[in-house]
Amino acid sequence: MNEPAVVVRGRENDPLALLKSNEASRKLLKAVADKWVILILLTLDQEPKRYSEILNSVEGISQKVLSQRLTMLTDSGMMTRTSYPETPPRVVYTLTDLGRSAVPAAETMALWVHDNVATVMAARS
Secondary structure, X not given: OOOOOOEEOOEEOOHHHXXXXXXXXXXXXXXXXXXXXXXXXXXXXXXXXXXXXXXXXXXXXXXXXXXXHHHHHHHOOOEEEEEEOOOOOEEEEXXXXXXXXXXXXXXXXXXXXXXXXXXXXXXXX
């Protein structure tokens, strides 16, 4: 069930206020704002993929971390895991409507990073 609207700074559903007022929202933000989750969402946006395809698409992710993130996304209802009774076994991961609804935010973050990485790196040196 959705929380009632929060009005802060004259704005209904102020994003900061919504996160401050709801611990579950903060936990979900921590989970989905993870760099690996963002890359997995972007990888699965176009089509379902097998574990090995995701592993090859998300450069630098370890098998352990990929398994953890796929489990979290599946348990959160953001993707489905479909096993096919074949030899060798075939498992396919697919974004659900909920998972697909997070893709625009992941795309926005990826584009922001791309547009600002040089500025941030210059500020750090």
